[in-house]
Amino acid sequence: MTGADEGRERELESSGPEADGSGSDGFPIQLVSAGHKVPFSKGLLATTLTATGLPPERAFRVAMDVERGLVAGADREIDVDRLRERVEMVLAAGHEDRYLRRYRLWNRVARNDRPVVLLIGGATGVGKSTIAAKLADRLGVVRIISTDAIREVMRAFFSESLMPAVHYSSYEAGRGVRIPLGSELNPHVVGFMEQVDVINVGVLAIVDRAIEERTSLIVEGVHMVPGMLASTGVRDRMSEALLLQMVVAVSDADLHRSHFLVREQETSGRRAIERYLKGFEEIRNIQDFILERARVEGTLVVDNTNIDETVGMVVDALYDVIEESEGSDGAGDN
Numbered sequence: 001m002t003g004a005d006e007g008r009e010r011e012l013e014s015s016g017p018e019a020d021g022s023g024s025d026g027f028p029i030q031l032v033s034a035g036h037k038v039p040f041s042k043g044l045l046a047t048t049l050t051a052t053g054l055p056p057e058r059a060f061r062v063a064m065d066v067e068r069g070l071v072a073g074a075d076r077e078i079d080v081d082r083l084r085e086r087v088e089m090v091l092a093a094g095h096e097d098r099y100l101r102r103y104r105l106w107n108r109v110a111r112n113d114r115p116v117v118l119l120i121g122g123a124t125g126v127g128k129s130t131i132a133a134k135l136a137d138r139l140g141v142v143r144i145i146s147t148d149a150i151r152e153v154m155r156a157f158f159s160e161s162l163m164p165a166v167h168y169s170s171y172e173a174g175r176g177v178r179i180p181l182g183s184e185l186n187p188h189v190v191g192f193m194e195q196v197d198v199i200n201v202g203v204l205a206i207v208d209r210a211i212e213e214r215t216s217l218i219v220e221g222v223h224m225v226p227g228m229l230a231s232t233g234v235r236d237r238m239s240e241a242l243l244l245q246m247v248v249a250v251s252d253a254d255l256h257r258s259h260f261l262v263r264e265q266e267t268s269g270r271r272a273i274e275r276y277l278k279g280f281e282e283i284r285n286i287q288d289f290i291l292e293r294a295r296v297e298g299t300l301v302v303d304n305t306n307i308d309e310t311v312g313m314v315v316d317a318l319y320d321v322i323e324e325s326e327g328s329d330g331a332g333d334n
Contacts, residue, residue, distance in 0.1 A: 052102035121224030122248035123287035147221025150202040226297035
């Protein structure tokens with residue numbers, strides 16, 4: 001199931017007492033699909049519209065306009081296709097041409113049953129988890145996986161003597177390197193590369209399962225390094241999904257350092273700032289390595305100075321991927 005599919009389902013879901021579309025006769029307006037009926041909710045419709053990148057307040061206004069049109073009509077039932085037509089009419093009347101185009105694209109993604117897979121990389125402390133959560137909410141994606149969670153699972157199954165790479169944080173991975181290195185090599189970067197290689201086995205299995213199930217997915221973590229997911233058959237498998245890989249960075253070192261203070265406050269000290277600041281130089285070295293890989297691979301890099309702007313840039317990039325996958329701009333198609 002794609003993120004668009006999940007968004008389509010949310011158009012059909014009831015929100016109980018919040019199901020707000022009722023006709024003048026007091027009876028709720030029902031959405032009908034495949035013989036099933038559920039009450040219309042402008043709140044859920046507005047949430048679905050944010051997948052186009054439409055700001056939440058404008059999405060809610062569009063949903064209210066759609067509701068007013070439904071309430072004014074005589075019919076107490078409307079099927080999903082007719083609802084979409086009404087949404088398109090309201091978007092067009094409001095001169096929201098960009099979002100109308102995207103609304104049509106997103107619905108075509110649902111019909112084509114292609115899952116959206118976002119791979120979000122970047123060094124420790126740049127805001128990957130926050131961005132992933134906001135993107136999931138915006139796009140209606142219900143499955144988010146952290147590569148740190150994969151590392152924890154591997155730690156439980158493999159001892160440090162057997163698989164040392166997974167028993168250290170990314171910026172401390174040099175402590176797990178067991179082979180002699182020349183002076184020109186940074187042991188922490190080498191250890192990090194070993195860690196990435198091991199954890200990507202789990203990442204590929206999760207992505208493969210998501211594609212098999214047609215379920216949209218966001219994978220976020222420092223181990224999402226451009227160019228290091230390459231293996232036999234991976235590129236062919238990825239072609240079955242709408243794939244966007246990106247790297248989040250914080251170019252300003254002082255701003256990056258301040259993120260750890262915020263993280264400590266938000267977790268009530270469970271993620272102590274001292275540990276991160278002690279390894280800050282290595283964290284920055286790993287960011288430099290990831291950015292160089294992104295440059296070589298031509299991967300999207302976003303400098304995260306503002307979360308909302310970053311999320312907007314990623315949504316824009318995703319629609320570029322969707323349009324490219326269709327081989328046309330999709331304008332005017334229904």
